[in-house]
Amino acid sequence: MKSDIEIAQEIELKPIQEIAKKVHLSEDALELYGKYKAKIDTKQLTNDADLGKLVLVTAINPTPAGEGKSTISIGLADGLNQINKNAVIALREPSLGPVMGVKGGATGGGYAQVLPMEDINLHFTGDMHAITTANNALSALIDNHIHQGNQLNIDPRRLIWKRVVDLNDRALRQVVVGLGGPLQGVPREDGFDITVASEIMAVLCLATDIHNLKERLSHILIGYTYQREPVTVGDLKVEGALALLLKDAIKPNLVQTIEGTPAIVHGGPFANIAHGCNSVIATKTALILGDYVVTEAGFGADLGAEKFLDIKVPNLGKAPDAVVIVATIRALKMHGGVAKSELATENVEAVVKGFANLQRHIQNLQQYGLPVVVAINEFVTDTEAEFLQLEALCQEEDVTIRRASVWANGGLGGKALAEAVVEAIETKEANYHRLYDDSLSIEEKVQTIVSKIYGGKAVSFGAKAQTQLKRFAQHGWDKLPVCMAKTQYSFSDNPALLGAPVDFTVTIREFVPKLGAGFIVALTGDVMTMPGLPKQPAALNMDIDENGRATGLF
Template sequence: MSHLNDIDIAKTADKKPINEIAENLGISKEEFIPYGHYKAKIDVNMNKEEFEKNKGKLVLVTAISPTPAGEGKTTMSVGLADGLAQIGKKSVLALREPSLGPVFGMKGGAAGGGYAQVVPMEDINLHFTGDFHAISSAHNLISALLDNHIHHGNSLNIDTRKIHWKRVVDMNDRQLRHIVNGLNGSTNGVPREDGYDITVASEIMAIFCLSEDLIDLKERISRIIVAYTHDNQPVTVDDLKGSGAVTALLVDAFKPNLVQTLENTPAFIHGGPFANIAHGCNSILATKHALLYGDYAVTEAGFGADLGGEKFIDIKCRTAELAPDAVVVVATVKALKMHGGVSKQHLNEENVIAVKKGLVNLKHHIQTMKDVFNLNTVVGINHFFTDTDAEVQVILDACQEWGIKASVAKVWEQGGKGATELAQLVVEACENKTNMTFAYDLDTTLMDKITHVVQKVYGGKGATYTNKAMKQLKEIEQVGFGQLPVCMAKTQYSLSDTASLIGAPTDFDIKIKELRLSAGAGFIVAITGTIMTMPGLPKKPSAESIDVDKEGNITGLF
């Protein structure tokens, strides 16, 4: 087992020039736009008929409810793609781009770990190709146009108390959650309350990831509702005459990014909405590129099957007309022990009883994928060196009892070689026909959609609503947006909206505090619990451990 940290391992990678990766995929020179030696953008006008003809198998990697111990879902996704390549399959990854907020905060980046990483990891985890900066600029251009319109006479009759469009920054900065701007005289704008969200929570990010092409992107941007008038009429980006300029800022960013794993498996990394406050999947374009060029496209959805997994199917697959051929539910011994009641300080001690107790969480997520969404499901046990044989065997025995195939994957330690058995299970699962179903139909009411998600996916009783949420629900349906899917914003740590309720709680209600209409993205965000759209840094942020030497070598990143 290696004692090197992730960044040290990444620096020893035998990377191929990115043009070789592109050529091996069959990407033409006209479609290939290099960004240095090891990353590129791809400009493909994807023909629908060609895509359907050449489409590979889609593999979704999701997980149990996450814990502070970490589940390593991205690491497993990378290792699985490498494992498929190890058994002779043409595999391609499709992942989200990391946000600077978690990179400098507590969660860390999203480039995998150990010997299952995408590289160059420093680039990917920091500025990469500038996509997030472009998305932040596009979002804040709308903010500037909105306040400029109000400053110059407000001919649209915008009620400044009903502005729903905050500004964004790609950083965890709690100080900006609630602000007052436009102060110090009339030349500096009209004073009003405002605030910031993190960039990954922006509706622009969601639109970016759900758009099929530039025209679709521009049309969705034009439909964004930024505010309401004094007589309660919606004000859109189109009303501000900003659709073209905002889209212009995104033209280059909209092209998917191509990189590689440590084992030179191609990876498209593009877009990155959070799964607890947005839909949690990489762009449709990246997924379709992976499907176009690979026989197997491995992609992940954020957090557990109740969050990213559900939204991947009910929002992304519905929009893109896709369906996974197989689903991998990732579990770890440590996480199951935490769901079994073990504290983080005692996770390295063998505790078979706690693993057994925590299995209720794994079983619930398997049933969600298998029974609610009717998908071919296997379990990938992400192995840690502290796991004992007895603890691992408990999981394998339980999966056998449930009729689910499972495999132990040692991808952190061994890379693709540690996932060949899992890869074979995935190939076999992909051979079975799938008839995917959704958690709800679009023609039901918003309240019914939320109830279906709570009951079928979370295992709860139903939902309660604040007076504010009930008013918003009625207004959304009255203006004709009741047919949209719902995007539940809730804690990732529990199936409920209370983070401390671990395992598989029952007999709970989800409290809907607020409903936000994302008319451009095409969904309704239901805010539950204490969910934050602008996170804060922890007491000891990861930023304190990051440094750079005189040669420009970054240390302490991971």
């Protein structure tokens, strides 16, 4: 069996100008990065054009058995083009953390990939590096301000801004900077997050243009004064410099699928510690260019889709016309209690039990007033009895289910799913409404998410979180939406609770105000903003030969 990279390297890529012509993008709108990548100058687009139909792809809670959300997203877009729909895909950019770690890249798999996968999974067009540089430039400017007299009276003990690096590096979670005497700065505790957890990533992904980017950057909270008053980037007067570093990164990237479907890949916040969606600019660009746009939100629907619908959509100004929930029979059996080593054995009873996880995601998304289609990413170990049972269960929820063999068959394997999605859009009206109103308190918003999306019975706020709630209300920050930082593996904050647990309590240990992004992050459990590498990181399998040909990239 060929690996993803072997399949990708056998494909003869089309010049990116050919891909642009498919969606009537002029060469004046392209900024070329070699033959097969380009940035799009969105100023060249017609902003008053009719927008296409938006399809959001999400999934059940991920398991080690795999779900293949990105693969289905890409195969669905190819499938829509197979049935003569003008489809464009909008995806997140991969982070080097999971690429070099354990999760893998974000370019799909098999014959449903975006290309050139090696470039996209590594440095691509430099967006991640630009965000890293802007983030760390701000850190340097903060420390310099304190060293040079500290006119803003910043309390170094109350700085919340951290440095970042686009790698999983647990040794950098907590550090001390400024050691070595007066000329080296003021000693203080600091730490590193992974780049995709930086608020600058969230700001870039929610900004609508360069003006809005600068405005959002100016609102970023960096810490507090000795009198506990908030200090922002605007107080430092460096939002212009940060925006300058991001002048190219804000432009969306155009690439292609194996079948030549235009793919816009831009922005990449994690969904368990950030809002998990590609940029507003990328999605809006795709909606201008395509009649159907397939986009995805990270991890399970309890994380990425909830944040897409409650945080991104109000900034995008366009709600999905349909939602696809990706699952595999293997993963449902794991949610039903089957060990990974036993997944190849037919077990209809486990499918029924594991369906509880899928069922809750279906019902959650129906709360938003959106048509739902279930996509089963096919595996050779699936049996007809298992699928027929799953189909019957979906029918009871009044939801269409389709199998997709896009990994093996590309767009042809996604045609049935594409037809079902088009039918859902044409026959079922989307009546989108948010889960909560911004006028609610932070506590009420968290409780709403926990009860209506997670199925929990209560929320416990730790001592630090309770203190923060009072201060945030005094500053008027309590009217911002909430971005939950939670394990992706469970509806609860306990990754071991699979399926559809009930009667659990979610504990909020602290909040992080992201005023530039425009939301409050609620930290649960032991979710960390700097992941670590596994015992056998994927990097051990990677190499490059004397001809520059990469190996081991999945």
